[in-house]
Structure formats: C-alpha cells, structure tokens
Amino acid sequence: MICIRLVTLVVLIIITFAISKTQAMKSSELSDTDKAFFQDGLRLAQAACSASLEAKKLWQSTRQEQDAMGDLIEALASEAKRHNVNIDCRNGCSWCCHQPIFGVAHEFHYLWRFMKLNMSEEERKTVLQKAFDNYQIRGRLSQEELEKNKLPCPLLKNGSCSAYAARPMACRIYLSMSEDSCKNFHNNPESDKYPALLEFPLRAGQMMNEGFTEGLKSKRLNNNEFIMEEGLLLAHNNGEEINENDLENHPLFKKQ
Secondary structure, eight states: OOHHHHSOHHHHHHHHHHHHHHSOOOGGGGHHHHHHHHHHHHHHHHHHHSSSOOHHHHHHHHHHHHHHHHHHHHHHHHHHHHTTOOOOOOTTOOGGGGSOOEEEHHHHHHHHHHHHHHSOHHHHHHHHHHHHHHHHHHTTSOHHHHHHOOOOOTTEETTEETTGGGOOHHHHSOOBSOHHHHHHHHHOTTOSOOOOBOHHHHHHHHHHHHHHHHHHGGGTOOOOEEEHHHHHHHHHGGGOOOOTTOGGGSTTTSOO
C-alpha cells in the first residue's frame, strides 16, 4: 500500500540517508512525500468510517496502517544493509523504551484489544499498575521535564516489549543507526546529543497518523494524543464496561 507504490524504493533510500547525514531538511522539500503518506492514513480512516463506524473496522484499519509502516521499514532496513548503513533497532533493545512514548487514540484502542486477546488478566493488571505508578510521576511533569524523564515503559518485560505486534507508531518509526547513541541518551538525559535516528521513517509515520486523525473527524471522533501511561489507563476505563462500538463516547476519543 504505502511502500513501493507511493515512491520508488531508490528514492526512499536516497531521501532517508540524505536526511540522516544532514540532520535537517526543510519540510517543503518533502511536501509531495508528506502528502502521499498523509493520504494513505486518510484513506485508511475513511475506510473504517464508511457507513457506520464499528470498533472492528477501526481495529482492521489500524492493523493495516501498522502493517504498511512495517513493510516500509522492512524495505528500508534491507536497502540500508545493502548500503552498509547500520540499523541497530531490534526487539530486546530497550534504551528508547524508557523515554516518554506518545500515541493517539486509535492506537491505544487497538493496543488494548491486543492485550485483552493476548495477555492474561493478571498480566494486564501488572501492566496497568506500572502505568499507574509511572503516571503518578509523569503526569505532574512539565513538557521540558517530561522529555528528560526516564522510566521503563509499562509494557516492557524482561527487556522486551510484551505487546510488540501492537506497539504504537512512535515505537515503530524510531530507527537508530547507533545503539551507543541511544544508550548515551538514556544514561545522560540532560545531554543535547540525541540518538542517531533515521529521519524519513519518523516523518512518514507522523504524516500517516495525521491523515488517520483527519479521516476520523468525519465521524466526530477526536484522535487525541496521550502519553503511553495515560492511554493505557483510559483504554482500561477503571475496569468499567465500555460499549466498544459507541466510539464517540469512548474515553479515548472524547473531546479533551
């Protein structure tokens, strides 16, 4: 869907590596590509919103969005290897999993369903307790303090993500060319030396989510942004039953 059809793989690789080396590029230089990824996210949300909006259709579109980004990243990783460019990210490397992780409502809606289907009640309780404990700290921080805060993600278990297949976009597009740079950023949060990230996936994922958010507006759904801990707690809704198909009144999608 997004991967090779939108732009050729060669163009993707050239853009990705160029941005990584120059560190910054004006958004106007990527405007056509931005629009392409935005339109992909928009179409997926519109497909979920066709006729009556049901939770099942939203979950399917969210899964398709994640799969599309997975295809793109797999293609990038393959070409990166061919060009002797390292991508050190893997399941089990968790330096970035201690940073504040942000996602939007449709991602936490899908993530919670994944947890209900793939985790025991006891495992979910453990995750929620960690989310609550973290939120007691992070929920009181200023934006500047939050950006420097390091706490293990509630989903982190034995150094790996316990919901890896359903992780939000922010986790998927965070591709580092140097594990050492991630380790340094984790150990020195006051440092201005950020991880050596590939910029193109970050931009692509951001635009897809923005398109998805725009598409949900046709059903008056607010695709609110939350920090991981708050998103998980809202999805759980204090254990109170939720009508999954009444999305407009779902805690995650309510107007903030």
